[in-house]
Structure formats: structure tokens, C-alpha cells
């Protein structure tokens with residue numbers, strides 16, 4: 001009798017183990033099934049470690065890459081070489097050198113995994129995804145950058161769609177360079193993954209902080225006499241030339257470093273730091289699964305570092321994508337729209353938190369328009385209702401990074417833009433013409 005009892009207990013224990021084991025498997029299957037299914041050892045969806053299913057289109061249904069469409073399951077890219085090179089940082093490459101490309105980020109979507117059928121697909125060709133990118137505009141941007149290294153970012157500030165994110169130096173995914181021999185930065189999506197000294201485009205943040213920290217009267221009565229330099233403790237703040245007497249608008253349109261050092265002092269480090277965060281410059285956006293890197297800033301109390309921080313130098317490092325989203329907030333009512341990259345996934349635009357007050361956005365628009373009219377010259381941007389700020393950021397040991405950032409006011413083309421050119425020199429001469437070329441193509 002005892003023997004039977006012992007056996008019964010043993011059976012019960014075994015059954016219990018089986019039950020628990022099955023439970024654990026089911027839990028892990030649901031939790032990790034996607035990871036197992038899309039693992040690189042599954043040879044029907046990979047070839048030599050590269051995804052061989054799925055197609056990626058641009059917003060105009062141009063087939064940018066058919067992952068398994070080439071010889072023996074290799075990727076088949078769009079025929080136009082310039083387009084391949086313009087969109088490779090957005091699309092990604094078979095070797096996975098571009099870490100943030102759609103091929104890598106949207107692997108699951110391209111494979112088409114689901115819990116019931118796994119990666120089984122009757123056609124064996126995977127899924128199609130459509131990006132918000134315009135490949136023709138990207139080609140125009142690449143051409144406009146020419147031999148210069150840098151980036152062009154454009155997004156629709158009403159819908160959040162990223163239209164263009166082009167980085168140079170670039171490469172042809174059809175004939176990729178040896179990673180060990182490629183020029184530095186070749187595989188980097190500089191719009192999403194780059195961090196740069198902003199120079200004077202950062203004054204758009206300092207200006208917002210000033211408007212919201214100082215009294216209305218202080219702004220209206222602000223006047224600064226610029227002799228070309230300002231001694232601050234043991235440091236000299238310099239302007240490109242003596243601007244003479246500037247008011248608040250003139251400080252921005254002349255991009256007067258000396259006046260901005262005074263403004264930064266009046267704003268104080270605490271308020272400036274908060275405005276940097278409010279404006280999203282330290283934000284990482286979830287762009288349908290892609291991400292940007294956060295900008296980095298130190299906003300110290302001491303007068304000299306604070307002055308240079310307000311001017312957009314010292315330890316200020318912006319990410320172009322988050323700066324672009326801030327341009328959207330100025331174009332709008334002080335909130336912006338979160339960036340999107342998946343066209344097929346396009347729902348209603350998702351707003352950011354409030355970055356600046358509505359009144360501040362209105363004042364900044366007026367000042368950015370004044371920059372164009374009084375300093376840059378509207379004739380540089382024929383037919384465009386453009387609002388902008390230039391930047392010429394000092395980089396130790398290099399020529400300055402040239403910047404041009406802003407937006408156009410056009411109900412049919414609500415685009416914000418950012419152009420950065422490494423070793424480009426002057427913002428208005430190097431970066432503004434690139435922005436104009438791309439924007440002209442967009443409104444055409």
C-alpha cells in the first residue's frame with residue numbers, strides 16, 4: 001500500500017513539474033518568441049546574418065530596397081545611385097554598419113513575426129514598410145551638400161513626418177566601403193545620432209528664456225552697446241565686429257555675442273537650464289522605434305561659462321533632430337509635434353509637452369522674420385516665407401560648423417529645417433543656400 005502511495009506522490013510531483021515547465025515555456029514563448037523567431041540563426045529569413053525578407057518604400061512608393069530581391073537572396077536597392085547614397089542612413093544597409101537604419105530598427109516588422117504563425121509567411125517575402133522620407137528631396141539635399149560633411153533634416157511641423165535626414169560623408173550600400181577604411185562618420189546618421197556645438201542657433205533658446213524670465217519692460221528697454229568685445233572676469237567675449245548699440249531684436253539679428261552674454265547673466269543659470277530642458281534639447285524621442293540622442297549641456301553659475309553657454313558655445317552640444325523639433329514649437333503655438341518615420345503607421349500627430357509660451361513663440365517668429373529681412377536678405381530665399389537663424393559654431397582645432405535652422409510658413413508646405421555643415425565656416429554663406437535649395441524643391 002505504502003509503495004503505491006509513494007508512486008502516486010511521485011506521479012503527482014512529475015505532473016506538477018510538467019505543468020510548471022509548460023507554464024514557464026508558455027510565458028517565455030509569449031515574452032521572448034519574437035526574439036527567438038527573428039534570431040540570426042533562422043536561415044530562412046537571414047543570409048549571412050543579413051535580413052533577406054521585406055521591402056522598404058519611401059513616401060511616394062519608390063521601392064528603396066527589396067531585402068531578398070537581389071541575386072541569391074541579397075538585397076536589391078533602388079537603381080538611382082544618388083538616391084541610394086542619400087537615403088542609406090535612413091534605410092540602413094545589409095552589413096548593419098548603419099546602426100539606426102530602418103532595416104535594423106524595423107526588423108520585426110519586415111519579417112512579419114506574430115505569435116500564431118511565427119515568421120511563417122506563405123509568400124516567403126516578408127512585409128512592406130513605408131517611410132515618411134521623400135527620396136527625391138533627399139537626393140536634392142545630398143547634391144546641395146556637395147563635397148561637404150554635414151547633415152540636412154526636414155520635418156513637417158504639423159504632422160511630425162520626417163521628410164529628409166541626409167548625412168555626409170555617405171556611401172553606396174550596393175558597394176559598401178570597408179568599415180576599417182571608410183572616412184570617419186560615414187555610417188553615422190548625424191541627424192539622429194550626432195551631437196554638435198550649436199553656436200548662434202542656440203540663441204533661439206536663450207532668447208526664449210529671456211522673454212520668459214525678464215519683465216516685459218526689461219525686454220522692451222533692453223539696450224546694449226557692443227564695442228566688438230566684452231571683458232568678463234578674466235575672459236573676453238568677442239563679436240565678429242563692433243555692432244554698436246543693439247536692442248533686444250537687434251541682439252538676435254546681429255547675433256551679438258556681447259549682448260547675449262549680458263542676457264545670459266540676467267536670465268541666470270537655473271532659468272536657462274530649465275528652458276533648455278523645456279525646449280526638448282535633452283529629450284530622446286521615440287520615432288516609431290528609431291531614437292535620437294539627447295543633447296548635452298552644463299549650465300554653470302560662474303559668469304563666464306554662463307555667458308558662453310547662452311551664446312551656444314562652451315559645453316553646449318545639441319542633437320539636430322531635437323533642435324528641429326524645437327523649430328516646430330516656434331512655428332506652432334509653443335508646442336511641437338513628435339517626429340515620425342513610419343508612413344504606414346501614420347495616425348494623428350502626437351504633440352510634445354509645451355516648450356515655450358504662445359506669446360514667446362509669437363515674439364520669436366517676429367524676431368526670426370526680422371533676422372531674414374534685416375540681415376540675411378529675403379532675396380536669398382525667393383518665394384519662401386522663411387523664419388530662421390544662422391549659426392557659426394567654433395570647434396577647437398577645426399573651421400567652424402555652419403548652421404541654418406528655422407521653418408517656412410506655408411499651409412501646403414509646413415516644414416521646419418536644420419542644416420549643419422562641418423568645417424563650413426559662416427552659417428549664412430555655407431548652410432543657408434543648402435536650406436534654400438532643399439526648401440525650393442519641397443514647395444515646387
Ligand SMILES: [Zn+2]
Nearest residue numbers: 226239243256
Ligand atoms: Zn556684438
